Amino acid sequence: MRFSSIARLYRVRLRARLVQELFAALGIAIGLALLFSSQVSSTSLNGAVAELTSGIVGQMRFQISARDPHGIPESLMRQVGAIPGVRATAPMLEQGATIIGSGRTRSVDVVGINPQLARLGGKLVRGFGVFRLAKVDALMLPASIARAVGDSSLQSVKLRIGADIDTALVVPDLLVGVSDGLANSPVAIAPLAYVQALSGMSSRVTSIFVQSTPGRDREVLAALERLAAGRLNVRPAAFTETLFDRAAEPTNQSTGLFSAISALVGFLFAFNALLLTVPQRRRLIEDLRLDGYTRRMIVEVLAFDALVLGVVASAAGLALGDLLSIALFDSNPGYLSFAFPIGTERIVTWTSVALCVGGGPLAALVGVLGPLRGAIFAHHAEFFGASALTSARATSWLLGGVSICLVATTAILALAPSAAITGVVTLTLALLLALPVLLDVLTRVFNRLQALGRASSPYLAVMEIRSAANRSRSIAVAATGAIAVFGSVAIETAHRDLQAGLNKVAHGLNATTDLWVLPSGTANALATTPFGGTDAGRIAALADVAKVEIYRGSFLDVGDRRAWVIAPPRDVAHPIPSGQLVVGDMRLATERLHAGGWMVVSAAIAAAQHLRVGQSFLLPSPRSTVLRIAALGTNLGWPPGAIMLNAEDYRRAWGSSDPSALEVALRPGVSDADGARAVRDVLGPRSGLGVQSAAQREQAFRATARQGLARLSEISALVLIAAILAMAATMGAMIWQRRGRIADMKVDGFSRGVLWRALMWEGGLLLGAGCSLGALFGLYGQVLLSRALSTVTGFPVAYSPGFTVALDSFVTVTATAMLIVAIPGGMATRVRPAIALRD
């Protein structure tokens, strides 16, 4: 068959089903857009860090680095340089800092380098001439960051590093000629000596980069390990990239999981929209077969339908996904920037584009050809004589299918929660198989009930639903409602469980005292910056203060994970937030933390290090220390995992008595505000330390968690919007197809009111069945997703059955859909009876 004929046939048929095809394309496009945008945001997140890291380290092979912010002596360079096989060395001092400009404050990673790294490093520092380094004592910032803090030309700003505030000179032209994304990276580069002076780390660096002679890598690495002697880290130069990939993994996994499920929901909306056109396509196939079209020709005609639909959906999905990735998903999980310099580059890979371009036509092919498989390939007599009614035999088959799918879902839930996407597929399948059976049962029951009354509208509604000719359409309407409610309930409730789990952690970690004193700035939200010269004694002497205790914390690289170390005061009553233990007993673990020599580690770290409760582990802290595992916990909201020990053990293992925060308990009757005011007076106006109440700190934690889950919230909202659009499409199509029949009934004497009420009854019954089943299965979906989130990502998830969400979604979707039926339904019943008689 010639292409022109296939195209012509497509074009002329399109006129009559343009709206339905557009809605089907929209359904597929929304699914693809979510997949595409989540892919882009993941690759951008990881890619930006990779580019930033390589932009600094360039061709350097290894690094030997400190395990804490106090760094290592710069003099170690000489020993490293003397190792046989080392061609060049370059020191770097890296400090998290806050620039306080005339406009706003901004967190940056201050990187101090010397001319060696400027010569051998990556494109970010290369060309940062020896002359400039030697002559200028200034921080060189990307112009965009300088503008963000309100300083677009050379001038002085305040710089806060740890608890100290100093004045620094800013040059806002650092990264001219570098790519846009890199040029917006939150990095400030300065001469090493200048950063040492600003941070009070004279003659100290955080890393020494090493370039080895080709072929002597192994030899150099062994020598570096000997030099480190278990006190320093020896890693590949670009190891930050590996650490970040691991850190971003749970976020990307959870986004990917939600996106894949949203894509499935989007596809099912499209499938249902296509199901509405099945009767027309069946009739077309019937005619084509009578007129001598071969099966191949019929498949060609239908495949062309699918191809056009898929290409349109792919193009729309790419455009929409691109828009989403810029407008919504560009929000990096900000909490990761506490430990990593995250750039803003947007990276679109071929894999993401190919997924979108290939996914559209594939979904459309399944959607168009799937329901018509029987019609195309069945024997003619079977095809024409097939009954659409659910026979008793078909009901047993359907129920058998439902049971098998539910068993499979339960098996996945119990044995392989990480296969949640497959679990959602089997659960959705069970839902779709159960729907026709439920619809039959409901209409039978309703039929009996309405027989008791005298109204004709319910009778008409049941007649329409039970009519074999309307079967696929009725199921499509009910299935759209079911999928809409199922998708929004499963995703929203799982999202809420995750948020509730993080809120619990926020409360548990911060409510141990009344006030927190720690270095200000968003980059220190997790209290990971140690500070010296404390005013603990003067604060403790205040009349309003009952007690001041030392809290310690930092980040520590354990394997390829940058773990969050939490060391609350030894005698704090509840150091472990409730509900955060995965393995172990809360009471025993608390006793062990109090006793010392024990720690609680995240299950993910334990799995990576092959640790069990009770086992000893050599903590790779600045002074390597053996501690035993008291229990295994969640990641406490920090994706790579957390380690909890008491502050005394921390002091021994880090070899430093510097606190990261002071926990201030107020005397009874003293308000947080009064206490905070008194503490601020002691600290003085020039201090870099800030004072926060436990409630304020908890709010800040919650806000950070919300920001981290922003993508999931956006996906959840998009699914609901898609659900409403799908309902509009399905109900609109249902009413449009009904006009002829309504005209017929008007000829038979039915009034507009009766017909309108019949439409409402029909819509209500179909949606009631679909949405209630969707809500029920959505609650099971919640269990599946919440378990997947807690086991796969390690996030704290507080499961609580989302009955309210289920009821909300049921009411929202049903009410919206009924509204959609009510208005155009009323208009449709105005159809002139003459249409039915027109010859």
Added chain:
Amino acid sequence: MLSLVDLSKRFPGACGEPVRAVDGVSLSVAPGELLALYGPSGSGKTTLMMLIAALLRADSGQVIFDGRDISALSARQAARYRLLELGFVRQSPNLIAGADALDNAALKLMAADIGAREARRRIRPLLDRLGLHERALHRPEQLSTGERQRVMIARALSTDPKLVLADEPTGSLDSRRSGEVLSLLSSLCKDRGVAVVLVTHDPQAAAYAGRVHTLRDGRLVDDGDERAAVPGNAA
């Protein structure tokens, strides 16, 4: 041209008993002849049509068309036979919504590998002949039932078939329009030497046939040469 030889087809019945839809039917149709198969609902007329159209396989017997046994054709050959040698006119003119009369009538030609534009050009004279000159660019919803049926006839004749199967072609028309459609069908087929098998339970429609066979419970109950078998023609 067409011979049915002792043709039988059974279907499984509701109680497990096989139902003989067509039972030992033998008849032949000559080129240019209009033969009516007359019978009440459920007499096996449509099954017989489907056997002739190679949409069903007979349990026994043969359908010989131009010397070939149609029941031995493969699915692809059967489709080719329906496309080029057979025309099919159904009771309810099921046209493609959104497509105009020209496109609807040219549907078969489009499958015949000549391209859409050429197909539309070729079908135009036939539509004119069927009195649809002014309506060629109208869509199904803008056409009357009679006009839609004429579009179906144009489609059936578009590939110059040797045989047209008309299954209750006037079932949804009033008597005046039935007469118009049947007159057109018979005159067109006569002019072109096309054989027509007209399945009907309408005695008036059967009256247009040169020969009428009556079918009852899957069997031919006459020898096909007497109009008296059709109620209403007896007078």
